[in-house]
Amino acid sequence: MSKIVKVECLPVSTPLKKPVIMPNTRITSIDSVVLKLTTDDGTVGISDSGDTSSWYRGELQESIIAMIANVIAPRILLGEDPRNIEKIVAKMDLLVRDNNQAKATVDFALHDLKGKLLGVPVYELLGGRTLEAARQGWVLSAGKPDDVAAEAALAKKTGFALFKMKIGYGTMADDIAMVHAVRDTVGPDAYLTIDANGFWNYEKALHIIRKLDPCGLDLIEQPLPHWDIEGMARLRGQVKTPIYADESAQELHHLKEIVDRRAADGLFLKLQKAGGLVKSQRWLTMARLAGLPVHCGCMIGSGLEHSPSAHLWTSNEWATQGLNESIGPLMIHGTMESRNIEPGTDIALNIPRFEGGLCYPNEGVGFGVELNEAFLASHATPEKLARTVAL
Numbered sequence: 001m002s003k004i005v006k007v008e009c010l011p012v013s014t015p016l017k018k019p020v021i022m023p024n025t026r027i028t029s030i031d032s033v034v035l036k037l038t039t040d041d042g043t044v045g046i047s048d049s050g051d052t053s054s055w056y057r058g059e060l061q062e063s064i065i066a067m068i069a070n071v072i073a074p075r076i077l078l079g080e081d082p083r084n085i086e087k088i089v090a091k092m093d094l095l096v097r098d099n100n101q102a103k104a105t106v107d108f109a110l111h112d113l114k115g116k117l118l119g120v121p122v123y124e125l126l127g128g129r130t131l132e133a134a135r136q137g138w139v140l141s142a143g144k145p146d147d148v149a150a151e152a153a154l155a156k157k158t159g160f161a162l163f164k165m166k167i168g169y170g171t172m173a174d175d176i177a178m179v180h181a182v183r184d185t186v187g188p189d190a191y192l193t194i195d196a197n198g199f200w201n202y203e204k205a206l207h208i209i210r211k212l213d214p215c216g217l218d219l220i221e222q223p224l225p226h227w228d229i230e231g232m233a234r235l236r237g238q239v240k241t242p243i244y245a246d247e248s249a250q251e252l253h254h255l256k257e258i259v260d261r262r263a264a265d266g267l268f269l270k271l272q273k274a275g276g277l278v279k280s281q282r283w284l285t286m287a288r289l290a291g292l293p294v295h296c297g298c299m300i301g302s303g304l305e306h307s308p309s310a311h312l313w314t315s316n317e318w319a320t321q322g323l324n325e326s327i328g329p330l331m332i333h334g335t336m337e338s339r340n341i342e343p344g345t346d347i348a349l350n351i352p353r354f355e356g357g358l359c360y361p362n363e364g365v366g367f368g369v370e371l372n373e374a375f376l377a378s379h380a381t382p383e384k385l386a387r388t389v390a391l
């Protein structure tokens with residue numbers, strides 16, 4: 001038996017090479033929390049929360065650090081055997097309402113730690129390998145139609161299998177013009193989607209999706225606010241384009257409501273939204289039962305943040321059938337392949353390999369990721385406090 005004796009939360013800010021533009025939001029830096037769990041024999045499990053945002057998860061660096069350092073560490077983690085992940089996840093759900101990004105950050109570090117203690121990669125803990133590499137989609141920041149279309153052409157040439165547009169650069173007409181320009185560029189057979197991130201109301205969604213139906217989009221992600229599952233069901237009956245749920249689909253009871261109301265044609269999973277790897281596996285089982293395809297998105301994050309989804313997407317057979325757009329390291333470093341990333345500029349010293357639109361999880365124990373301690377020191381978020389809690 002080993003036990004957790006130290007929990008460290010470090011606020012880190014990683015600059016983006018190119019800002020990401022979404023409705024009401026312009027992201028220039030990824031503010032995340034790196035977590036280290038140390039056992040009594042000196043083994044360290046690590047994780048990175050990925051991008052924090054008030055509007056997507058409603059969690060900030062400060063709230064994640066406070067929730068872990070004030071509640072989860074003293075009341076659940078310290079003194080516990082880190083291999084008991086199911087037990088720890090159950091306790092987190094009992095003691096902490098929501099805060100799934102904080103819970104996921106803990107769940108990720110536990111998996112890394114357990115893999116290291118047992119001497120296996122995390123994908124072995126999740127069922128073993130179903131695939132060598134996860135197929136990736138490319139996420140296009142909203143922008144001028146010609147600029148977005150040019151980026152989509154490059155992504156297609158690189159080998160990406162899905163092209164997802166964000167909206168909100170200008171007017172609704174600008175968004176529609178952007179979709180037409182990208183469809184013309186990538187061709188009629190390319191898998192093309194848009195993500196509205198819940199920023200439309202029913203009337204606006206109906207109007208714009210009817211205008212977009214002729215573009216043959218493969219899906220529209222979260223057209224309505226997360227709480228409007230009934231509206232998503234009505235909308236589905238009025239448009240041709242398949243409707244997928246992202247923000248609406250968080251906990252299992254949300255999935256049940258979506259399934260019961262037939263409110264979506266498919267689902268988007270983000271591990272931080274679902275609350276970690278244990279809860280994501282339950283989520284995938286429920287999606288499989290309902291016959292709903294699942295694509296995996298990302299929070300935008302480092303090579304360390306990306307690793308849990310890379311391991312899950314190459315070890316869960318239902319997930320394997322979907323497309324993964326967990327390309328945080330590429331978005332941060334402004335490139336489509338990891339070989340172009342300057343060494344030493346990421347939270348991970350060894351970023352997983354992204355090549356030809358595929359991502360290969362690192363080999364080695366746990367996530368197989370080495371922390372870049374020099375980067376953590378030089379990119380500590382100004383004026384935010386790191387916390388350490390120990391037995």
Ligand SMILES: [Mg+2]
Binds near residue numbers: 195221222246
């Ligand atoms: Mg989304």
